[in-house]
Amino acid sequence: xxxxxxxxxxxxxxxxxxxxxxxxxxxxxxxxxxxxxxxxxxxxxxxxxxxxxxxxxxxxxxxxxxxxxxxxxxxxxxxxxxxxxxxxxxxxxxxxxxxxxxxxxxxxxxxxxxxxxxxxxxxxxxxxxxxxxxxxxxxxxxxxxxxxxxxxxxxxxxxxxxxxxxxxxxxxxxxxxxxxxxxxxxxxxxxxxxxxxxxxxxxxxxxxxxxxxxxxxxxxxxxxxxxxxxx
Amino acid sequence: xxxxxxxxxxxxxxxxxxxxxxxxxxxxxxxxxxxxxxxxxxxxxxxxxxxxxxxxxxxxxxxxxxxxxxxxxxxxxxxxxxxxxxxxxxxxxxxxxxxxxxxxxxxxxxxxxxxxxxxxxxxxxxxxxxxxxxxxxxxxxxxxxxxxxxxxxxxxxxxxxxxxxxxxxxxxxxxxxxxxxxxxxxxxxxxxxxxxxxxxxxxxxxxxxxxxxxxxxxxxxxxxxxxxxxxxxxxxxxxxxxxxxxxx
Amino acid sequence: xxxxxxxxxxxxxxxxxxxxxxxxxxxxxxxxxxxxxxxxxxxxxxxxxxxxxxxxxxxxxxxxxxxxxxxxxxxxxxxxxxxxxxxxxxxxxxxxxxxxxxxxxxxxxxxxxxxxxxxxxxxxxxxxxxxxxxxxxxxxxxxxxxxxxxxxxxxxxxxxxxxxxxxxxxxxxxxxxxxxxxxxxxxxxxxxxxxxxxxxxxxxxxxxxxxxxxxxxxxxxxxxxxxxxxxxxxxxxxxxxxxxxxxxxxxxxxxxxxxxxxxxxxxxxxxxxxxxxxxxxxxxxxxxxxxxxxxxxxxxxxxxxxxxxxxxxx
Numbered sequence: 001x002x003x004x005x006x007x008x009x010x011x012x013x014x015x016x017x018x019x020x021x022x023x024x025x026x027x028x029x030x031x032x033x034x035x036x037x038x039x040x041x042x043x044x045x046x047x048x049x050x051x052x053x054x055x056x057x058x059x060x061x062x063x064x065x066x067x068x069x070x071x072x073x074x075x076x077x078x079x080x081x082x083x084x085x086x087x088x089x090x091x092x093x094x095x096x097x098x099x100x101x102x103x104x105x106x107x108x109x110x111x112x113x114x115x116x117x118x119x120x121x122x123x124x125x126x127x128x129x130x131x132x133x134x135x136x137x138x139x140x141x142x143x144x145x146x147x148x149x150x151x152x153x154x155x156x157x158x159x160x161x162x163x164x165x166x167x168x169x170x171x172x173x174x175x176x177x178x179x180x181x182x183x184x185x186x187x188x189x190x191x192x193x194x195x196x197x198x199x200x201x202x203x204x205x206x207x208x209x210x211x212x213x214x215x216x217x218x219x220x221x222x223x224x225x226x227x228x229x230x231x
Numbered sequence: 232x233x234x235x236x237x238x239x240x241x242x243x244x245x246x247x248x249x250x251x252x253x254x255x256x257x258x259x260x261x262x263x264x265x266x267x268x269x270x271x272x273x274x275x276x277x278x279x280x281x282x283x284x285x286x287x288x289x290x291x292x293x294x295x296x297x298x299x300x301x302x303x304x305x306x307x308x309x310x311x312x313x314x315x316x317x318x319x320x321x322x323x324x325x326x327x328x329x330x331x332x333x334x335x336x337x338x339x340x341x342x343x344x345x346x347x348x349x350x351x352x353x354x355x356x357x358x359x360x361x362x363x364x365x366x367x368x369x370x371x372x373x374x375x376x377x378x379x380x381x382x383x384x385x386x387x388x389x390x391x392x393x394x395x396x397x398x399x400x401x402x403x404x405x406x407x408x409x410x411x412x413x414x415x416x417x418x419x420x421x422x423x424x425x426x427x428x429x430x431x432x433x434x435x436x437x438x439x440x441x442x443x444x445x446x447x448x449x450x451x452x453x454x455x456x457x458x459x460x461x462x463x464x465x466x467x468x469x470x471x472x473x474x475x476x477x478x479x
Numbered sequence: 480x481x482x483x484x485x486x487x488x489x490x491x492x493x494x495x496x497x498x499x500x501x502x503x504x505x506x507x508x509x510x511x512x513x514x515x516x517x518x519x520x521x522x523x524x525x526x527x528x529x530x531x532x533x534x535x536x537x538x539x540x541x542x543x544x545x546x547x548x549x550x551x552x553x554x555x556x557x558x559x560x561x562x563x564x565x566x567x568x569x570x571x572x573x574x575x576x577x578x579x580x581x582x583x584x585x586x587x588x589x590x591x592x593x594x595x596x597x598x599x600x601x602x603x604x605x606x607x608x609x610x611x612x613x614x615x616x617x618x619x620x621x622x623x624x625x626x627x628x629x630x631x632x633x634x635x636x637x638x639x640x641x642x643x644x645x646x647x648x649x650x651x652x653x654x655x656x657x658x659x660x661x662x663x664x665x666x667x668x669x670x671x672x673x674x675x676x677x678x679x680x681x682x683x684x685x686x687x688x689x690x691x692x693x694x695x696x697x698x699x700x701x702x703x704x705x706x707x708x709x710x711x712x713x714x715x716x717x718x719x720x721x722x723x724x725x726x727x728x729x730x731x732x733x734x735x736x737x738x739x740x741x742x743x744x745x746x747x748x749x750x751x752x753x754x755x756x757x758x759x760x761x762x763x764x765x766x767x768x769x770x771x772x773x774x775x776x777x778x779x780x781x782x783x784x785x786x787x788x789x790x791x792x793x
Contacts (some may be wrong), residue, residue, distance in 0.1 A: 007778050058434035059388060061395045064409050064425035071234065071418060077570070078562060078579050146301045153304040157399075158413060159537070159565040163305060168564070171310040172539045173773045174694035179314065185309040190302035251666060251685060318688065319702040400695060401660065401688035401704070410689060414664035416569040439514040 003177035010080075013165075013184040015185045018162040022189065024084050029091025029144045034137070036092070037099020038125075051100065054093040062086060062151050066158045083155040083162075089152065091144045098140020098224050102133035132217065133230045135208050138201040141219035142194055149190040153182070238422035252407055254427070261404040261431065264394045268326050269387055272333030277379065280341020285367050289323070293297020293342065297335035305332060305393050313400040321400045332393055333386035340382015377448040384439035393430045406430070488579050489570035514599065530558040531634040531745060534571050534580035537564045538691045539779070540628060540713060540769050544584040544737060546783040547756060552793050555752045563779075567664050568593055572740075576615055587623050589630070589732025592669050592742065594690070601626075603734040611740070619746035624757035626765040627714035630670055630732055632659070632725045635700055639723035646726035650681045661709030670732045671709075677732040695723075697755040713762060715770040737765070759790050 004011060015150075040050040046085030065086040073085070076137040106129050114128040156164030200206070241247075247254045283289045305328050312324035348371050356370045402464030405428050412421025491717065522777040535545035542563050549559045562580055565571040572593065574580040574775050587606045591598050594613040602622065610620045621749045625651050633648060639645055642653055650657060653752065660685045665671040666685045675681045683706075694708040707725065712719060712735075717724060737760060764786070771782045 003776050006781075010778050010780075018264070042334055043398040045668075056429075056433075059392060059429050059436075060425060061392045061406075061409065061428050063406070063413070064397050064421060064428070067409070067413050067421055068234075068418070068425065076574075076577070076579050078565065078574050140356075142298075146298060150302055150304045153306050156564070157410075159562075159570070161564065164304070165564060166757065167304075167307045167310045168537065168690075169539055171314060171690045171695070172693040173776070174314065175773075175776050176311060176314055179778070183304060183311065186304045186307065187299070187302045194298070212441070251494060251672070314694060317702060318698040319704050323694075396490065398663070398687060399689035401686050401699060403687070407663065407687055410664070414567040414569065414662065417669060475514045 003175060004181050007178075007181075011181055011185060014163050014165055014182075015189065016151070016163070018152055018186070019189050019193075021080070021083060021152050021155070021160070021162055022087075022145075022193070024093065025087035025091045025148045025194070026145050028088040029148070030141055031096040032088075032092045033095030036101050037103060040096065040100045041103040046101065051097060054096045057089055057093040058164045060096045061091065062154050063157055065089065066160075076085065078159060080160065082158065083152065083160045087148050087151055091148055094144050094147065095140055098143065099133075099137060099222055102136035102140060102217075103129055105136045106132045107217075119213045131205070131207075134201070135217050136221045136224065137229060138205070139224045142197050143224060145193045145197055145229070146190045149186060149193060153186060234418055234422055238426060241419035241423040242426065252411075253405075257403055257405050257407055258427065258431070260397075260402065261391070261394055261406075261428075262424050264322075264325060264329065264397055264402070264404060265387060265390045266434075268333055268390050268394075269383065271326060271348030272330045272337050272386055273383065275330065276334045276337035276382075277341045280338045280379075280382075281345055281367060281372065282340075284342035284345025285363070285371060287346070290342070293335075293338055297338070300331050303331060306396055306399075309396050309400060318401055321397075321402055325397045325402055327399065328396075329390045329393060332389050336385040336389065337379070337382045340379045340385070341375070343382075344378030346375075347378060347466040348374045373449055376450070377443045379437055380443045380446055383396075384436060384443070387435050388432050391428065391435060395428065417432035419456065499643060502514060504756050520574055530709065531561040531579050532560045532562050532579065533748070534565050534574060534583040535561075535563040536568075536571065536583075538568050538711075539772055540711070540765070541584055543768050543772060543779045543782050544760075544765075546779040547760075547786060548582065548584060548739065548753060550780075550783050551786055551792055554787070557749070557752070567662070569664070575740060575742070578617075578742065581742050581745055585738050585740045587620075588735045588737040589668075589670070589736040590620075592733060596669055598733075601730040601733055603736050606734050607617045607736070607738070613739065615786050619741050619743045621741060621746065621750055621753050622737040622757060623725035624739040624760035626713070626737045626757075626760040626762045627735050627767060628711045628737065628762075630661075630665070630709050631712050631717075631727075632723040633700060633710045633717070634707045634725065636721060636723050637743075638706065639725075641645050642724065645723060646728055647675065647679050647681070647731070648726075650675075650725075651681060656684060657681060657707070658684045658686055658705045659707055659709070660665050660686045660688045660696050660705035662689055662691055665709055674731045678729040712767055715766050715773055718766070755792060756787075757793075761777045 001098050036050060036054075040047045066082055067077070067084050069086055070079070075081050085137075108134065109126065111124070114124050119128060152160075152162050153164030153167060154161055156168050163182045163186050166185075170178030170182065242254075244250075282291075283293055308328045308331065309325060313321045313329055316324050345367070352374070353366055353370060356366045361369065394404050395406035395409055397404045398410040405424050408420050408424025408427075412418065412424065499660070500557075501734060511572070533549050533552075535542040545563060549561055552559050562574075565574060565580070568589065571580060571583055571588075575583060587603070590595050591600060591606050591610050591613050594615070595609070598606075598609055598613070600609040607620075607623050614620060634644065641756075644650060644653060653745040659665075659672060659675070661671070666687065667673070672685050673681050675683055686699070686705055688699060688705075688708075692708065692714060696705075696710060697716060699705045710722070710724075714786055716722075737757065739749075739757070741749055741753075768782055768786060771777050771785070772779065777785075784793065
């Protein structure tokens, strides 16, 4: 791996930029999608429409979205915002479905028990529904995080500087080690973010340790972790 | 002046039939890569998923593997694979990338389908003297078909969207219009290509939706397969319903 | 979700798809190709205030030249910002025109044809003479370097020998399908398939390979996926003898001297620095720079520093 040693500065710089580019879409995805998910979950009529919209957004190829956004929203096509906004849209699309499913994964029996104890409306939401949906929400967020980190690389095709640079530059110059480094660093960022999110989840939801969490929500969480993916 | 009208004009220009990069050819390539990758993914993922679902072992491994597969950037894999196998075999490289993309969803669909079958049905089959292989192929696999189709559907959609990258290693497909659009700043061509890809995705999505429906109806109308729906314990059956949605 | 609502969902998806695309497109009214007012301070001496934004093509060799310009300007006290690997000409020239990029190394002939497809200029001198009037107002072109890096069509030595083809003019007598490979944009360029047809009466099939004449294109020529590939003439691999570069007797491809394009209000300030660089930049030097990148696998900053130091400019 001569190449890595000789280009350590470049690799570090691109890795940091890549991580920075990934963070905003992940955060936006979470902040926007959770209310959307709540909306789709609380109002049955909204569910179909919301999930259809996010499902459709997800079929648009990322590369097309990167280049179509500038003329549509009127920003310079060299702006870093293009990639940020496009990936935020994907993150919201992915996360909204997860958030809806997270809330639906809460056992109706538990909800019934909460009602019987006198909880109602938003009180029950904050005290019962949201905490119980937590593990599935986290599973969804982890998927969004990994997908976003991976998708950022496609931005290089529209001039965004990130680890994807190593793919196209390595391709032109025929340097396999350069491309391999790009892949490895992308995976490392994804793993680092994933561990971080797992840690945050553990701190925020100490009850998910040990026996808690519920079979049903574990199953949903696992399925979300398996089936959703980047496009 | 309107982007969408420009794209429509581009799409309906006779040049799309007679000129370079005819639509039919590029759509054909795109579909071919998708179908090929889907079949190869299924050949790998379905047996593996059935194994996991039937034995109940290796689920954590599947989740871990899927996460790892998702973290791998498709563009990087495509460039490195093509560089290694040579551009003459670029198709092999591209299919390998799309298979890595498709396997996790199909794996999940296959194993979730088997896993969601009511255990009492499986026990009944066992009591009737069925071997494990018979249980898998006569009971679990047919009952799990709708979920498997859901997994295939999700994989197909991801592959259709990602096959755009194939254009960068000389494989054409619908990505060629987007690639050309980016290089030449021709927004009509770019948007036209994107519309075609979205349409293709919607059509494939609809076909899988129909297949899922047919599969579910077939299960529902087969009286000999397990107990009637209504007798199933309620939580499990709603769980199954929601599982179906999750897979999508 | 019941079966019936699933079906409705599908229909809704379809209907929504059309609606969404319409809505998106409606928002994007206006000509996206028209230079946008990005609010940058172009036109009123942006140079004096902010750093000079230097762009490069999505091509490793162009990035090396851009990096050399950047370091030379930094050494002369200018503040620069690098916006490398933007893409192809249509994209970065739009960025030059709207002022978001202020300096980029260009190749004279292709740039001239980009703004004047009908130009008759072919030689280094004629192209250089025609360029200043061809580029849009607000942009200036500096004197070209000796270094050229032109598109060229290359076949394998074996193919050339077997078929007695050494020139694009020989292709007309070749029976069989001719397949050309190159970057996607080549298909629409005057020196691409349209030019081959116009100048040499040769109709070709085109395969887009997006590595700018890199290893994939060369592989494709070697293994027969394509008959000939567009490789840039400063590519060190052309010296290996594996390929025969077809001659261009009709001068379909113009002289391609490395030429800085710069925001007009900056031209005077940067001319001494860039002229000093360009005076030393020959085709041999450029091939050597490219070899440092491809063969020695050095990054553009290292290559640029070494070259500038060797030439006494740092």
